[in-house]
Amino acid sequence: xxxxxxxxxxxxxxxxxxxTQMKDHEHLPLVPIKRGEGVWLEDFDGKRYLDAVSSWWxxxxxxxxPRINQRIKDQVDQLEHVILAGFSHQPVIELSERLVKLxxxxxxxxxxxxxxxxxxxxALKMSYHYWLNVxxxxxxxxxxLTNSYHGETIAAMSVGDVGLFTDTYKALLLDTIKVPSPDCxxxxxxxxxxxxxxxxxxxxxxxxxxxxxxxAAVIVExxxxxxxxxxxxxxxxxxLLREACDRHNVHLIHDEIAVGFGRTGSMFACExxxxxxxxLCLSKALTGGYLPLAACLTTDKVYQAxxxxxxxxxxFLHSHSYTGNPLACAAALATLDIFEQDDVINAxxxxxxxxxxxxxxxxxxxxxxEVRQTGMALAVEMVQDKASKTAYPWQERRGLKVYxxxxxxxxxxxxxxxxxxxxxxxxxxxxxxxxxxxxxxEGIDLATRSxxxxxxxxxxxxxxxxxx
Ligand SMILES: *Cc1c(COP(=O)(O)O)cnc(C)c1O
Numbered sequence: 001x002x003x004x005x006x007x008x009x010x011x012x013x014x015x016x017x018x019x020t021q022m023k024d025h026e027h028l029p030l031v032p033i034k035r036g037e038g039v040w041l042e043d044f045d046g047k048r049y050l051d052a053v054s055s056w057w058x059x060x061x062x063x064x065x066p067r068i069n070q071r072i073k074d075q076v077d078q079l080e081h082v083i084l085a086g087f088s089h090q091p092v093i094e095l096s097e098r099l100v101k102l103x104x105x106x107x108x109x110x111x112x113x114x115x116x117x118x119x120x121x122x123a124l125k126m127s128y129h130y131w132l133n134v135x136x137x138x139x140x141x142x143x144x145l146t147n148s149y150h151g152e153t154i155a156a157m158s159v160g161d162v163g164l165f166t167d168t169y170k171a172l173l174l175d176t177i178k179v180p181s182p183d184c185x186x187x188x189x190x191x192x193x194x195x196x197x198x199x200x201x202x203x204x205x206x207x208x209x210x211x212x213x214x215x216a217a218v219i220v221e222x223x224x225x226x227x228x229x230x231x232x233x234x235x236x237x238x239x240l241l242r243e244a245c246d247r248h249n250v251h252l253i254h255d256e257i258a259v260g261f262g263r264t265g266s267m268f269a270c271e272x273x274x275x276x277x278x279x280l281c282l283s284k285a286l287t288g289g290y291l292p293l294a295a296c297l298t299t300d301k302v303y304q305a306x307x308x309x310x311x312x313x314x315x316f317l318h319s320h321s322y323t324g325n326p327l328a329c330a331a332a333l334a335t336l337d338i339f340e341q342d343d344v345i346n347a348x349x350x351x352x353x354x355x356x357x358x359x360x361x362x363x364x365x366x367x368x369x370e371v372r373q374t375g376m377a378l379a380v381e382m383v384q385d386k387a388s389k390t391a392y393p394w395q396e397r398r399g400l401k402v403y404x405x406x407x408x409x410x411x412x413x414x415x416x417x418x419x420x421x422x423x424x425x426x427x428x429x430x431x432x433x434x435x436x437x438x439x440x441x442e443g444i445d446l447a448t449r450s451x452x453x454x455x456x457x458x459x460x461x462x463x464x465x466x467x468x
Pocket of ligand 1: 115116117118120149150151152221226227255256257258259283284
């Protein structure tokens, strides 16, 4: 028995994996990873895989990065964790100072959570509670975009809309207002991203006019709807949204959990629209992909609405056990150092250009409707019919074929349904991008050959993070 098989067996005896139909593992081998280095992951039999999806979008400077490793090692000997209520510590203070400096002017307060979904809960609760504190308790609904994703907890799912995925839990969800997404994949022939984003804004304007009085906040994934298939739109939409939120007295929440820290080409996506949201949610790449940590930044105006004598009960009495964990903060500080010292945002421009060039030929593929890109995120939309953009039935799980082919070739490419995408660590080289383009092309060729047998389990959802 190979070492991989050994670990796989032990795993499957006791684990229940995230976003997985466990029965798939009757025929789909699990990949136990022994070590990581840079963009590479190595399994127990010594096979290496190029991590093209940054291990679920979190890793930006490679696995086992010496600079981040050292910072964590130094921190662990000093202080591993301490309660953040009534107590504080150096890494969390320094990190907060740097996040305030780094983000758009006016985001002056940092509240910590320990994962992205919890961070969304913080923003939603804070927004609602703000309006309550200023005597506008009727503002308790949220506006969200179709095809959006904001996490897995109940309220985060409520503001999400990755259809088949949240439908199961519909009975449990908050009643939110859904506005058609500016998703430019769906733009009419001949329209530019900018024109389409502007045209789609009419729906938002209408929803705000109709519901503004009862709405606490609009929540969006700026520029890229990640889990919804890497669908993209123009920054103009965010600019219009900021202006309309002000006019209708509604908060704007930017969920930059996936797009923050350089993914869209700027440090934060909101910079491209020249705006400042009322709440900015950060996680994933915040710690370089090392440890769970999330930060919700907000304005002094919001903060002041909670600041009062204790008996008024205006305080934000929300907490997570690992809030502001020192090891996670140390990893985040090391990550921010790398951004600064290596001038990463500028260096990424050349990489992004190369990515675009390496994948451009796929646009001509008979079963590819679009190759789209925003900064360091690139997506290829596989379709049954190119002219009408008719999607493959999800039951055929074409993406899974790409995933399996990539594994064979030594790459971790994990499509979202029919969308094959690249969201690589920023330490990837041009040569490695070329390799991934080759693997993706082969995989797409294989997956789009006319006949693919239908999935064994028709009840299986093609949801977020499923390689189906
Ligand atoms: C991943 C993600 C989340 C949820 O973060 P978790 O840490 O997985 O809970 C929320 N919003 C967006 C846009 C994400 O991509």
